[in-house]
Amino acid sequence: MNLFLRLLLILAALPCFSQINYESGYFITNNGIKTECQIKNLAWKNNPADFDFKLTPEAEPQKGLKKGVSEFYVNGYKFVRYDVLIDRSSASLSQLSNRPEPQWQKEVLFLKVLVEGKMSLYEYKEENLVKYFYTTANDGKAQQLLYREYESDGSIRKNNAFRQDLYNLMKDSKSPGEFEKLRYEREDLVKLFRSYNGDTASATNLSGATKGALHIKVTAGAAIASLKVDAVVPGYNYDFGGKTVFDIGAEVEYILPFNNNKWAVFTAPYVESYSAAGTNQAHAIKVEYTSVNIPIGARHYMFLNDKSKLFINAAYVLGINSGDSYLEYKSNFTTKLDIGNFPNLSLGAGYCYGPFSAELRYGIKRQLFNYSGRNASYTTLGLLLGYKLL
Template sequence: MKKYLFIFLLTFISFNGFAQITFEPGYIIDNSGKKINCLIKNNGWKNNPTKFEYKIDLNAKIQEGRIYNIAEFSIENGKKYTRKEVKIDRSKSILKRLSKIKEAEFTNETLFLEQLAEGDANLFYYEDSNLVRFFYNLNNNSTTQLIYKKYITENNRIGENTEYKKQLWDNLKCGNLSLNDVKSTDYKKSELLSFFTLFNQCKNPNYLSSAVSQSNSRKVFNLGIRAGLNSASMNFKSPQSSTNFELENNTSIRFGFELEAVLPFNKNKWSLFIQPMYQSFDGEKQLEFQKVSVDYKSIETSIGVRHYFFLNADSKIFINSAFQIDSALDSNINFETSSDFEITPRTSFNFGLGFAHKNANIKLNYNPRRELLSNYSSISSSYNVLSVVLGYNFL
């Protein structure tokens, strides 16, 4: 088992060092207004960036773009960020920290805003942790925040300042856009983008989709089957030393399925997963005065987080860590002449390293220590398992 663990750690370090985020084609516009085609490191930003890395070509050195020296940058078929000097309200939205002031409380800042819509009316987006703000301008004039704010009223209730609806009605009137269209538009990315698209289409009948900053089409959920091979060992320790024993290098199969949810940020490099799998372990050993046998079957349910390192469009390396709930199925440690023990495992953790190509994947998984006899105070039995698991996602 120690040899396998060494291989696991060595492989992890090698893969982790090899895997890199690729630089993707895009452009920057500097302070002079010059547009430069380049390669930009796409971190799949969840929060609006304050800086980014780029290089002029594959062999050039990496440079850093910041708000003070870059007016705009974009990744091909990806997000576009534009530098804007704006007044922003950073009032808290957490219940315990809500302001008692209804009006927006502005500060002057220079930010990279993500451009969502481009046309006669432009829509911009800003996110910083749990702070979400939208901005707009008309005909590329000054950029203004669309105001939405929760606050504490004089009656100690939660009020809502929805001034953004008045801003939309006063400034984006056109054709068949009605007051009901404004009233039904929530302070959400999809709904505001739809409203701005309708306005721009009204102004220009030839106007096409205005989403200049869209997430690439992606799979939100992956569902697949899993099957593999265990190499496991266990030991048993009690005050009665003559019953202590160890079983090593026991090989068995495992199988199950996995449901994975890919998180919509950081370029889809993070996901959450749940993986129920059947596994078993059995063996026997002749002790000094008696024989002991182990019959251990269970359903392991791993609930964890996974991180991907993309190698190219079809291949990626991943690492994961999971909290594991193990439900034993009529499992026991049976002594020939002594008392028998029912196996009732405790929760544990496991760690994995794998490689995926399109819908297929292979993973090395390690569960370093699982206590099998949680119902006994003076007796313990630890279980260690290294697994090779093959998988195929059909959804």
């Protein structure tokens, strides 16, 4: 077990040394000079304050700052710097204002381009803050589309001024009904701006940005399972040692749509059966344990190239008995203890090549029961193989 934990710590440190994705892009300085370069693509979830670039693939990294850069682009992500007035009102219940009016403050921001055309749409995200801005062909100044939630007389109310503002800007080709139920969300706003711009529109970040993906795989493996019974009363202790168990199951994984698809959540139900017997100075002892295990966890990938990657994961595992699971003591009489449904945690580290995967997985100690003065701890260490169907 200690060897596995050391391996896991080594793999956890690999993101610091794994390949950094510098991709072809450009930036434009304040005086309008465009520089083709390699930009570190972080698949930004939040808008950046700066970015890293290399003038050539072999060059040392440099930092691009807002004060000197007006625009930069890499693989579908385009950010433009603007001096803006921003209302940072929060939609969090604990931070709601009691004022419907915006509270503007001046800031210099890199805004993410969502749609470009005769009227362009931009997004600014920062943790739980999401604000949208626009520019027109006649006025290159970025202005915020105002949406503000506030508290009044114990109720949550909404200032939807952005609907009226957009109607005033687009009424030459849009009807009032198209704005009545318009949501202050990316999907609705992108659809509206693309429709208004017609053939001149482009949704810059939606083509190149990472997207979520659902994967399904079948899994099978083997593990060394250990069961140890500890009791206050002598004669009821026993260590069954390591036994080989076989696992078969399936996994559903969702790749999260940010940070270059390096993070995922998953569930991977599998069935496992453990059977062992032995004797101590007082009893013949037998255990039968079959469980349906349902891990629910998170995974981090470290890409080596287009086909192969390392990963580490951790999961909370629900252990549900399937059939008759018990621990039995037999001497002059028989004592049978039922095994309950108890959770545990698991840690894993592995490697993927194409649709194939191999994972070393450690099931941290699970208590099978907890009778007064007596408990049983169950651990596993095994190899799990998988094949991705989707």
